[in-house]
Amino acid sequence: MMLMIFILGIIFNLLAVISLYRFPDVYTRLHGSALCTTLGSFFVYLAAIIYVIQRFGSQEITLLSFHTVFIFIMLLITVSTGSHAIARAAYKSGIMPKYAIVDKLGEKND
Amino acid sequence: MIQFIILVLIVLALVPIGRLLIGPTIADRVVAMDTMNTLVISIFVVLAIWFENILYMDIAIIYAMLSFVSTLYIAKYIEGRK
Numbered sequence: 057m058m059l060m061i062f063i064l065g066i067i068f069n070l071l072a073v074i075s076l077y078r079f080p081d082v083y084t085r086l087h088g089s090a091l092c093t094t095l096g097s098f099f100v101y102l103a104a105i106i107y108v109i110q111r112f113g114s115q116e117i118t119l120l121s122f123h124t125v126f127i128f129i130m131l132l133i134t135v136s137t138g139s140h141a142i143a144r145a146a147y148k149s150g151i152m153p154k155y156a157i158v159d160k161l162g163e164k165n166d
Numbered sequence: 167m168i169q170f171i172i173l174v175l176i177v178l179a180l181v182p183i184g185r186l187l188i189g190p191t192i193a194d195r196v197v198a199m200d201t202m203n204t205l206v207i208s209i210f211v212v213l214a215i216w217f218e219n220i221l222y223m224d225i226a227i228i229y230a231m232l233s234f235v236s237t238l239y240i241a242k243y244i245e246g247r248k
Contacts, residue, residue, distance in 0.1 A: 094204075120220060
């Protein structure tokens with residue numbers, strides 16, 4: 057059970073690392089890496105909580121599970137905010153998607 | 167078993183160095199660095215349950231905050247230059 061959830065998290069992290077090499081431009085790489093590392097980190101933390109429950113019983117669970125849930129909530133906020141900041145900065149510095157034909161956002165700014 | 171999981175996660179965290187070196191633009195390098203930071207936080211959580219020490223959790227929290235601040239500052243730096 058716990059090993060399967062660990063392997064699931066490792067598979068999603070592996071997909072994130074593969075997407076860094078297989079995707080053509082900045083925005084698709086950002087999409088793949090941000091989403092897959094968030095879901096992979098969720099499964100790794102869930103497996104860590106289950107490991108602690110199996111190892112130490114249920115009275116030791118409070119402090120470590122609180123820290124893990126806090127890290128996951130903070131990771132949800134920081135990864136999405138950082139991805140938005142990177143995408144906005146990449147667009148402002150003139151990087152276009154590889155197969156882009158029109159630029160509606162640039163037309164609206166003119 | 168936990169050692170093997172930590173080893174796999176460390177190998178996964180070392181793989182984006184290639185994109186960090188060959189990235190065509192600065193934004194590619196920032197994306198690779200962000201992926202490495204998220205994987206390092208996962209490594210710290212697994213280390214905390216391996217060594218049975220709650221201190222690694224606090225290190226992971228501080229690392230997440232510092233990586234978020236560094237990502238925002240690098241994004242601000244990219245946005246400023248044309």
